[in-house]
Amino acid sequence: MSQILHWVSDNQQILYIVILMIFLGVEVIGRVPAVLHTPLMSGANAIHGVVIIGAIIVMGKADQGNFLALGLGFLAVILGTINVVGGFVVTDRMLEMFKKKT
Amino acid sequence: MGIDLLTVFYIAASVTFILGLKMLSNPATARRGNLIAAGGMTLAIIGTIFLYKNEGSPLHNLGWIFLGIFIGGLIGTMTARKVKMTAMPEMVSLFNGMGGACAALISLLEFEHLFEANRSEGLSSFSGLVQPGFYLTIVTGVIIGTVSFAGSIIAWGKLSGNVKDIVFRGQHLTNILFLALVLAAAIYTYQTDLDEAHIYFFITAGLAFFYGILFVLPIGGADMPVVISLLNSFTGVAAACGGFLYNNKAMLTGGILVGSAGTLLTIMMCKAMNRSLLNVLIGSFGASASSSAENMEQGSYKSISLSDAAMVMAYSQKVLIVPGYGLAVAQAQYACHELEKLLTEKGVDVKYAIHPVAGRMPGHMNVLLAEADVSYDLLLEMEQANEEFPATDVVLVLGANDVVNPAAKKDPSSPIYGMPILDVELAKTCIVNKRSMKPGYAGIENALFFQPRTSMLFGDAKKVLQNLIGEIRVL
Numbered sequence: 001m002s003q004i005l006h007w008v009s010d011n012q013q014i015l016y017i018v019i020l021m022i023f024l025g026v027e028v029i030g031r032v033p034a035v036l037h038t039p040l041m042s043g044a045n046a047i048h049g050v051v052i053i054g055a056i057i058v059m060g061k062a063d064q065g066n067f068l069a070l071g072l073g074f075l076a077v078i079l080g081t082i083n084v085v086g087g088f089v090v091t092d093r094m095l096e097m098f099k100k101k102t
Numbered sequence: 103m104g105i106d107l108l109t110v111f112y113i114a115a116s117v118t119f120i121l122g123l124k125m126l127s128n129p130a131t132a133r134r135g136n137l138i139a140a141g142g143m144t145l146a147i148i149g150t151i152f153l154y155k156n157e158g159s160p161l162h163n164l165g166w167i168f169l170g171i172f173i174g175g176l177i178g179t180m181t182a183r184k185v186k187m188t189a190m191p192e193m194v195s196l197f198n199g200m201g202g203a204c205a206a207l208i209s210l211l212e213f214e215h216l217f218e219a220n221r222s223e224g225l226s227s228f229s230g231l232v233q234p235g236f237y238l239t240i241v242t243g244v245i246i247g248t249v250s251f252a253g254s255i256i257a258w259g260k261l262s263g264n265v266k267d268i269v270f271r272g273q274h275l276t277n278i279l280f281l282a283l284v285l286a287a288a289i290y291t292y293q294t295d296l297d298e299a300h301i302y303f304f305i306t307a308g309l310a311f312f313y314g315i316l317f318v319l320p321i322g323g324a325d326m327p328v329v330i331s332l333l334n335s336f337t338g339v340a341a342a343c344g345g346f347l348y349n350n351k352a353m354l355t356g357g358i359l360v361g362s363a364g365t366l367l368t369i370m371m372c373k374a375m376n377r378s379l380l381n382v383l384i385g386s387f388g389a390s391a392s393s394s395a396e397n398m399e400q401g402s403y404k405s406i407s408l409s410d411a412a413m414v415m416a417y418s419q420k421v422l423i424v425p426g427y428g429l430a431v432a433q434a435q436y437a438c439h440e441l442e443k444l445l446t447e448k449g450v451d452v453k454y455a456i457h458p459v460a461g462r463m464p465g466h467m468n469v470l471l472a473e474a475d476v477s478y479d480l481l482l483e484m485e486q487a488n489e490e491f492p493a494t495d496v497v498l499v500l501g502a503n504d505v506v507n508p509a510a511k512k513d514p515s516s517p518i519y520g521m522p523i524l525d526v527e528l529a530k531t532c533i534v535n536k537r538s539m540k541p542g543y544a545g546i547e548n549a550l551f552f553q554p555r556t557s558m559l560f561g562d563a564k565k566v567l568q569n570l571i572g573e574i575r576v577l
Contacts, residue, residue, distance in 0.1 A: 003228060003233070003234060003451065004234070004235075006233075007233055007235035007246055007304060008384060009144070010233075010235075011235065011346075011541050012253075012352065014229045014345075014346060014349070017351065017354055017355060017358070017360050018342070018354070019357055021354070021359050021470075022358060022362040023362075023363075024120060024173045024359065024362075025123070025358065025360070025361070025362030025363035025364075025365075025366065026362055026363065026366050027360045028120060028123045028124045028127065028357040028359075028363060029123060029124075029363045029366060029368070030127075030290050031127065032126075032128075032367075032370070033129070033463050033521070034370075034374055034458035034459075034465050034483075034489045035129065035340065035465045035468045036126065036127060036128075036132060036465055037367065037371060037374075037428065037464035037465040038190065038191075038194075038368070038463045038464065038466050039126065039132060039136075039368055039461065039465070039469070040123075040127055040132075040451060040467040041127050041194060041330070041331050041334060041364070041463070042190070042194050042217055043122065043123065043126045043132075043136050043139065044123065044126075044138075044334060044335075044338070044363055044364050044367070045136070045194050045198050045201070045334050045337075045360075046139065046140070046143075047119050047122065047123065047139055047196055047338075047356050047359065047360050048198075048200050048201055048337045048338040048340075048341045048356060048357055048360040048361075049143070049197075049204075049279060049341075050115070050143060050146065050335070050341055050352060050353050050356035050357065051201055051204050051205045051208065051337075051340070051341035051344050051353060052147060052204065052356070053146055053147065053150045053344075053348075053350060053352060054205070054208040054341075054345075054347070054348060054350070054353055055170075055204055055207070055342035055354050055355075056147065056150050056151055056154075056161070056167055056441035057150065057154060057156070057161070057350075058155065058207075058212070059161075059163055059166060059167050060151075060154065060160075060161025060162060060163055060164070060167060060172070061156040061161060061162075062163060062211075064163075067172055068211075068214065069211055069215075070163065070228065071165075071168065072207050072211055073207070073208065073211060074114070074165075074166055074169075074170050075170075075207060076108045076203075076204045076207035076208055076211075077166075077167055077170030077171060077174065077205040078170045078174040078177075079174065079200040079201070079203050079207070080174065080200070080201065080204035081170065081171045081173075081174025081176050081198040082174045082175075082178040082181075082197065082200045083178070083197050083201035084143055084147075084174075084178070085174065085175045085178030085179055085182070085245075086177075086178030086179070086181055086193075086197045086200075087178075087194075087197050087201075088139070088140040088143070089178065089179055089182035089183060090138060090182040090185065090194065090197070091126075091195055091420035091560075092133065092136055092137070092140075093182065093183070094190065094469050095132045095136055095477075096133065097135035097187075097438075097469060097472035097473050097474050098132065098133070098469075098478070099470075100130060101205075102162050
């Protein structure tokens, strides 16, 4: 129990962020029309590609001789970039079509 | 100084993510919102590469990082540019799977890192050195990332027709058991001695992979968008776990934001289809539908010839087109727009009635029609359309089925009972284009086809539309 309390107080800043972000996420897209469900999902998909940062960090601190870390880190960077770039490009393509009409 | 600048970058990135999502939920600002978020992401990535300090020293292996980003960027851009708009849902699913895999790999490597550190300290188990909270983040990242990866691949396979629905007895029990196994393996890893922990960690990841597959397998194709949206929010959480690991606020805010917004979006999608999330996840759609379909009385239907259909439409005052999944599959949105233009030239008032879940995802039909240059203000939302049906001469249903099925209103035993539908039966005549009399996506018979005002026009949506256009031209 005390271990958990310690962990909570050690990480209270992060926990605050998590809680606020949960409410913000709900608030921010609360009134989205059904028309935009697909592009919104696609855009959100691109945003969680922020995980690429983690891949870069893992890759960047891997030792030269550690081939497992290098190999998997490299793969992670590729996959993460596909997620980010592909996600934003696909969303833009979808929204481009909406824009012409308004 | 470097670190401070990076913090500013990360804060800016977080703000752009929030702003981006906010703007994405409004048609007027959506595109700019996407670009803003992309800009923030670029800032965060570049900042990380050049400014991140790991225990005081900058990151190395920069060459590999750039190569990875180059390869990933190339693949991402090419596939995203080339994909057909109809294949959009499976594309998003695939991208989501990549993100999930990336998150899982990061956690896996951090575990390896921890493992080496513990071994060199001569500690016997993880619980000695690592706080439970830290271990929890790593293992959650691996489990959720892997589930998201495996599930997204299956979802992609299902939407592209490569994977069939597999339902077997005791499936839910098996799934729950698998989930329990995953959790048990994760806990055991923490407690056991170091060498065994190493093996069990990989067993945990492997089990999570299988759980991801089993989780999506029984869910019917029609519910796939909901699943993709759910997996999307999973990946968000997995990314946030990475943020926890590195105390990286940009990853944390981005991940949690998507996690929570994604969950809400999933629930909203379910609502549009009048299904509860639990119902979707249990995936009993196909199973319960087949029994009620058998009991349904098969009446007789009448079919209409192309020239008759052309005649009826060309000489009516008001036509409403109800596009559905079949139109998307047949890539018929362009032909559809052409028909609309032709009829409008002939003085017919033509509009589209769009059900919120028409197509393969909520809002997908709007994207497809927008692609074909259909004017935005010709698209009626469900409520507007339902008001106009009684004054409509001809409704042309193109490859839509469940969204016009009156069973949703009348038959409490129907699996789609309660789903809001387009009341096409109120129109004077209704022409339904389908490839055959086979039940639709959800596997439910449709009483609409057997009603006296309904005529069936069989054939592939694109061909039928092209022929209709030809017929109307010569009238």
